[in-house]
Amino acid sequence: MRLQRIRFYKRSVIVNWLISYLSVLLVPIMISGMIYAATWHVVESEVNRANESVLQKMEQAIDSNLGGIERLSMEMALSKRLGAFMNVNKPLTDNDYYELFSIASDLRVYKMANDYIEQIYVYYKNSDTVLSTREHIDSRALFERLGAKDDRGLEEWKSFFGKRYIQEYVPVTSLEDGPPAKAVMYAKSVILDNPDLPGAVILFIIKDAKLLENIRTPNNAAVAVLDQHDRMVASTGFDMRPSLLAHSRLPGKNGLLYGDVAGEQTAVSYITSDSTGWKYVSMIPAELFDEKMKYVKNLIYWSIGLSLAIGGLVTYLFLKKNYNPISALIRRLSSQSGISFEEGSNEYGYLHEALNNTFAEKEKIGQRLERHRNAIRSHMLQGLLKGRLEPNVPVHESLAAHNIRLMSPHFAVLLLHVDHYGKFASTDDAQPQKEKLAHFILMNVAEEVAGQRHQAFATELEGVLACIVNLDEARPEASELDWIAEEARRFLLDHFHIRLTVAISGIHREVEGISRAYQEAMAALEYRLVMGSGEIIRYAELPSAAPDGGSAGYYYPLHVEQQLVNFVKTGDYAKSKAMIDEIIEVNVTSASVSVPLAKCLMFDLISTMLKTMDELGMSNKREFVNRVNPADRLIGCKTIKEMKIQLGDVLEQVCRSILEDRNQGQNQLGQQVIDYVKRHYSSENLNITMIGEAFGLTPSYVSKQFKAHTGEALLEFINKMRLEEAKKLLAGQPMAIAEIARSVGYADINTFNRVFKKYEGITPGKFKEIASP
Known part of the structure; x- marks a missing residue:
């Protein structure tokens, strides 16, 4: 906009701005004369005070982060899941790898909750396993990742971790992602009840950039952090450590000293942390003190003259500069919104009218988005069930965005499995659409039944209908879940002839417990293979959920028997024997069942083999039974070991007989x-x-x-x-x-x-x- 186009209309904002700028211009002129005498004496003390304030804030921020890490390490050390893996020896089994996967998930949760932590490792000495949030490695790989670049040998590294108890900070060079980066490692040993076991060490890696990322120093001063062992933990502003930075040169709790750094006279301010003993140091060139004093002196002298001489011109230039964006904005709004701007009218009034039109358009867009809310809401509920919510969005904001207001912190999950679609069952091409309609009805019925006393949110996840129940604070009882399941099942059976199997989880607190409740409900639903269809299966009644862990239970579910039948049908003795050994291991070794119950298991396994021969239609089954006589063999055994040997011998003969029978009749x-x-x-x-x-x-x-x-x-x-x-x-x-x-x-x-x-x-x-x- 050219100068001649700025016109001072009475109603325009330019008039108001001009008056304001002129009023502000008078203020520094008046104050400059008042503060001149005092400014000269306080510049140096203020600079020193600013440095000390920055160091105190840096100390508080870093000490707070370190305190948080130490509290987190104590919480992790008490974790049963982390502690249980310390007793694992090499080689690792499939169950061990699955447990590592679960522990890694916990580590990711800890890391996400503390964004200043770069990485978390857990070193299990017994199995030489190092677990992070992304992978598991061994101790040598950990050394190459953290210790190899610090002139620290592998033996010195092993000696550090060989200590009985570790709780200290160590500077390291991290090679986790990209080029080497300076970092701090906090190592803490997990205390064991048995002192003879190797135990484990929890490691937190914090890059020095993370420690100092929020530190703002005056005059771009260089800062450094020294630990109690005179090691530089973090620094900014220099590459090599100056000789001036040593504990012997920094006595006392705090102070200020001058020294030579790289041939330049430098002022060094430092304080000492009460909690960690670390020293926080700030260094600025000493000449900056004199420069600031000269600058303030000249500023005072010239401010009055310059304010009077060019104040009017500056006011006009800034008035023009500030008005140009508003003028451009008004022109753009006028061309795109269709609302014309009349010369001489008030710009703010025009903007107010334009914004009202924008908000009206926004409301229309919101109405269109409302049509897709159900799909978005379903996605959010699936994230709650899976425990995979957006890390950058708080849970309460996600719930509020979908107009979900919780009644209490008590949650449970019901899973509905359709055993028969009743009136919606069909054999034509329309069956998928009918099933979708049935699922829609199921979810609405579940929400309506639960909504009579509580609050519920239903969705479909991996082909299973899930209902999250938020129980009323006055009635957070398992019997309420039974009532919801029974009412929904009876209603659907009476009105639509739909038969359901309902799996019920336990009750958990807070939104974070929903994913655990979903896993419990899935475990209960899988138990349908044993209990059959059309039942209400409660996770609390499963053998694996018993207080003793189901140690005296009997493990031989239908799907395991079917897998064994498939192996025996193929005549594969090795796979059949391995599966039988696994079944016996679960029941006998892990479950510690009695000998009579173990014999019952053995007879069931023998029955499975004979049933397999029946399914194959083998003509020599009767001859085989008379010759091998498996029942009498087991009856004559007095120990489980003897029964296991006899069972293996019978299995070998069954597989051999199946292969012989198949080879005789196989053709092209x-x-x-x-x-x-x-x-x-x-x-x-x-x-x-x-x-x-x-x-x-x-x-x-x-x-x-x-x-x-x-x-x-x-x-x-x-x-x-x-x-x-x-x-x-x-x-x-x-x-x-x-x-x-x-x-x-x-x-x-x-x-x-x-x-x-x-x-x-x-x-x-x-x-x-x-x-x-």
Whole structure:
């Protein structure tokens, strides 16, 4: 805007600004004369005081962070999950790796709650395992990552961790991400009840940039932090440590001294922390004191003259500069909003009108967003169940954004599994739409029933209907959950003939407990394989949830028996023996069951083998039983060890008999069918009819001959072939589960989930979570 275009209209903001600027211009002129005499004497003391204030703030900030780390280390040292892994020896088992995964999840929670922590490590001496939030390594890799760049040898590193008790800060060079970076490591030993065990060490890594990132020093002074062992913990403003920075040169609690640094006279201010004994040092060139004094003196002399001489010009320039953005804004609003601006009118009034129009448009956009709120709300609820909320958004803000107001800090989760869709059951192409409608009704019924006494939020997660129940503060009781489950199940059965299995978690406090409640409900729902369909399964009643951990329980669920049957059918003695050993290990070694109950388990295992021979239709079963006489063998045993030996011998003979029977009857057709399935398993149309047409035979004949020659149903073989390929993709490919299902021949992801869980005992999502590196 050119100078001639600025016009001083009476109603314009320019007039008000001009009066304000002129009034402000008079103030420094009056004050300058009043403060001249006192300024000269206080400059040096104020600079020193500013340095000391900065150091005190730096001390408080760093001591507060270090105190937080020490409290966090004490909390972690008391963690049962971290402590339990200290007794693990090499080599690590699958269960140990799963436990490492769980501990790593806890470490990520601790790290997210303390943003000044760069990394957390837990070093388990017994198994030489170092666990971080992202991976697990050994002690040598930890040395290469933290100690190799500090002129510290591996033996010195091992000697440090070989101490019986460690609780100290150590400067290190971190190679965690990118180039080497100076950092501080706080090491704390986990105290054990048994002093003979090696124990563990918790390590917190804090980069020196994190310690000093919020420190603002006057005059860009250099700062440094020295620990009680005269080691430089952190610094800014210089690369090499000056000789002036040593405990012997910094006596007492605080002080100010002058010295030579890199050939330049420097003023050094320092204080000592009462809690850590660390010294906080600030260094500025000594000549800055004189420069500030000269600057203030000249400023006082010239301020009065300059204010009077060019005050008017400066006022005009700033008036022009400040008015230009408003003028540009008004022109832009006028061209885009369609609201014209009249010359001489008040700019603020025009902006007020334009903003009102903007808010009205915003309200319309909000109404459109409201239509998508349900999908966004469902995503948020799924995050609560999985424990994966946005780290940068507080939970209460997420809940408020979806208009969710909690009744109490008590939460539980109900999972609804549809055993039969009743009126919504169908065999035509409309079945998926009917199932979606049924799920919508289920979620609404669950929310309505729970809402009579409490508050509930329902969503669908991995093919399972989940209902988060926020219990009333006056009635946070497990019996209320039973009432909700029974009422919802009865209503759906009476009105829609839908049969449900309901899994109920325990009651947990705070929003963070929802994910744990979901895991409990999932564990209860998986127990449906044992209890059967149409039941209400409570997590508190599961053997694994008993106060003693289910130590005296009997572990031989249906899906485990089915897996054993599949191994025995193939005649694979090694896999069958390994699975039987695992079952016996769980029941006998871990569960400490009695000998009579162990015999019952052995007879069940023998029964499984004989049942497998029946399913294969082996003609020599009667001869085998008479010859091997497995029941009498077990009856004659007096110890569990003897029974285990006899069971292994019977299993070997069963597998040998199955292989011999299969080799005698196997022919070319069976192998041709197997090859055909391997080539076409990815086709969605692959079924027994398609195979029969390919070989010019009836489907029933092909199915019968295949089972006679392989001992396995043709449909089961097709499913297993597809699942083997799916497991490879789940473990090694970054693909969505729906895409993997289609690539192995399943058009419907629900069918894929059901078949996968039937044969593998877990859902594809859980398998991918465990198998992914």
